[in-house]
Structures are given as structure tokens and as C-alpha cells.
Amino acid sequence: MSERITIAIDGFSSTGKSTVAKQLAKALEYIYVDSGAMYRAVTLFAMQKGLISNDGFDKENLLTYLNDITISFEYNPVKGFAEVYLNGINVEADIRTLEVSNFVSLIAEVSEVRKKLVEQQQQFGKNKGVVMDGRDIGTVVFPDAELKIFMTASAETRAQRRYEELKAKGEIASFSSVLENIQERDFIDTNRDDSPLVQADDAILFDNSSLSIKQQFEALLHLASEVISRTS
Ligand code: DC
Numbered sequence: 001m002s003e004r005i006t007i008a009i010d011g012f013s014s015t016g017k018s019t020v021a022k023q024l025a026k027a028l029e030y031i032y033v034d035s036g037a038m039y040r041a042v043t044l045f046a047m048q049k050g051l052i053s054n055d056g057f058d059k060e061n062l063l064t065y066l067n068d069i070t071i072s073f074e075y076n077p078v079k080g081f082a083e084v085y086l087n088g089i090n091v092e093a094d095i096r097t098l099e100v101s102n103f104v105s106l107i108a109e110v111s112e113v114r115k116k117l118v119e120q121q122q123q124f125g126k127n128k129g130v131v132m133d134g135r136d137i138g139t140v141v142f143p144d145a146e147l148k149i150f151m152t153a154s155a156e157t158r159a160q161r162r163y164e165e166l167k168a169k170g171e172i173a174s175f176s177s178v179l180e181n182i183q184e185r186d187f188i189d190t191n192r193d194d195s196p197l198v199q200a201d202d203a204i205l206f207d208n209s210s211l212s213i214k215q216q217f218e219a220l221l222h223l224a225s226e227v228i229s230r231t232s
Contacts (some may be wrong), residue, residue, distance in 0.1 A: 003232040004030065004129035006144070007224060008029065008137035010197065013149030013185045014158035016216065017133040020151075022081045024224060025131040025219045033124050035134035035141070036104075037084040038117045040095035041071050043104045045086055052103050055195055063112055071120065083097035098166065098173050101181055108135075114194055135189055138200035147227045148203035149220065157209050158182055 007024060009017045020036050025032035046052040073082035079107075083092040094100070106123050107113055114136075118201060122142045132141065138148035159179035166173050189197040199205060204223065208216045 001029045002228050003145035004127075005224070005228055005231055006125055006128050006142050008142050008145040008200075008203075009131065009133040009151060010135055010138050010149070010200070010203065011133075011206075012153070012155075013182050013189070014162040015151040015153050016161065016213065017151050019213055020135040020216050020220055021131045022219060023213075026080060027217075027221055028129075028131070028224065030122065030129045032081055033121060033130060033132040034082075034084065035117065035121055035132055035137060037073075037092075037095060038071050038120070039108045039113070040100050040104050041084055041086045041091055042069060042117070043100050043107045044091055045069050047100070047103065047109060052106065057103075057106050057179065059110060059223070062107075062110070066112060066116055069116075071117075084183055096169070098171060098177070098181065101185070105185050105192075107190045108110050109188065109194065111194045118195075133215075135197040136195040138203050139198060140195045145198070146231055147224055148200050149223075150199040150203040150205050152207050153194050153207065153209040155179065155182055155186065170196040 007030070009021050011017050018036070021034070022032050024030070041054065045065070046057075046062050047142065049065065051058045070087050072085045074085060075082045083090055085091065086183055121132060125132060125142055134141070138145055138150070156179065159175060159182050162179045162182065163173065163175050166178065206220070211219070
């Protein structure tokens, strides 16, 4: 039997990381973990408690609640991937709104939140056979991952993809507001003090601006298969 490896996929917002990560996990029979969903779930919790809004962010108060936040994943056989749960409630749809996207970078800057989530992410991957996507997977969560991908695409390409996604879900948003959100998150993600988004030295840079979802999947599956056969 071939060796199971750890696949870390990092990159900018809306580069299609989760789409290809899910496809790879399915093809390789690995578990898939969407680490961004975990930061989004904490953001939703803060919103529900009134700790974050356009009026400001009460970070100190959020810290007092950290032990009350339980995030889990449960496989949905119909959708073919694991959905995220916040304190036992399925929040997969609720965490994908533009409102959550607008606040999530502030939550992801909080070191105490990152520490809690990174520990849980490392637990998920302790037996290998995991595909995890995020911003710091190859640098902080799994620095020894056998395959690290750093995904990128132009901000306009990414905004167009996210805009279509929101439109398909019936969410009303202008293209310019989606582009603005992506540029703002790029800036915060790459400039924060704790675990900023950077390409790991040993990550493979993968620009998918001109690739279809199928082409991207085939290219990355090929890479993963090579690494697995080298490792086995
Ligand atoms: O991948 P995403 O857009 O769902 O991630 C939501 C936010 O969470 C993103 O703005 C950055 C943050 N994030 C992070 O800081 N570290 C991760 N490993 C994953 C996401």
C-alpha cells in the first residue's frame, strides 16, 4: 500500500484552493480540512454574540469565550465533503456570507484564536492522509508536509469567481464590493504579525488564472501521485 502524505494548500482568497483540495482528498481517499471554515466559524460566533460588527470588535471579550467555541466537521455524503459545525450546529452556509468575509480577517489576526485552531488542525492531520487548505498550512500547521502548493491568480479573476458564486446563491453584491473585499483580505492576510500568508520555501507556486477546474485538478493530482510514489 502506498504511503499516505500530508498535502498543504495555501494561497490568496478565492484562488480555488478548497475546490481542488476537496477533489484531491476524494481521489486519494484522504480527509479534507477547510481551515478557513474554522476561522469563519469563530467569526460567526463573534457576530452572534454581538462582539464584532461595523461598530467595532471587542477582542478581549471574545477571548473570554474561547473555551465555549467548539468546531467540528461532519462528512455529508450527499455533498461529498465534511461540513463545518459550530457548537453542534451546521453552519456551512452561514459562514459563507459576505458579512462573515468582511470580518474574518480581524478574527484571524488574533493569536489566541490562531493557537487554538492550529492545535486542532494538527490533530486532524496527525495520521497523515490529509489535504488541508488555508494560509499558514505549509508554514505553521504542517511545516513538514510532503507536498506544499501555493495557489495564486489575479485579484480580478478571483473576484469574478467569488462574484459568480455569491450570485448563484442569490446573495446581492456588486462586483466592485467583492473585488474590494478580496484586495482588503489579501492585504490583511499578508501583513498581519502572526502567521502572515507567505509562500513556504519548499512550496510549489501554482498560478491557475488560465486553468479550468479540471486542468487544475489533473495537474495537482499528477504532482501528488509523484510525491506519493517517491515517498512510498
Ligand atoms: O479560505 P477562506 O477565505 O475561507 O478563509 C477565511 C479567512 O480566514 C481568510 O481571510 C484568512 C483566514 N485564514 C487564516 O488566517 N488562516 C488559515 N489557515 C485559513 C484562513
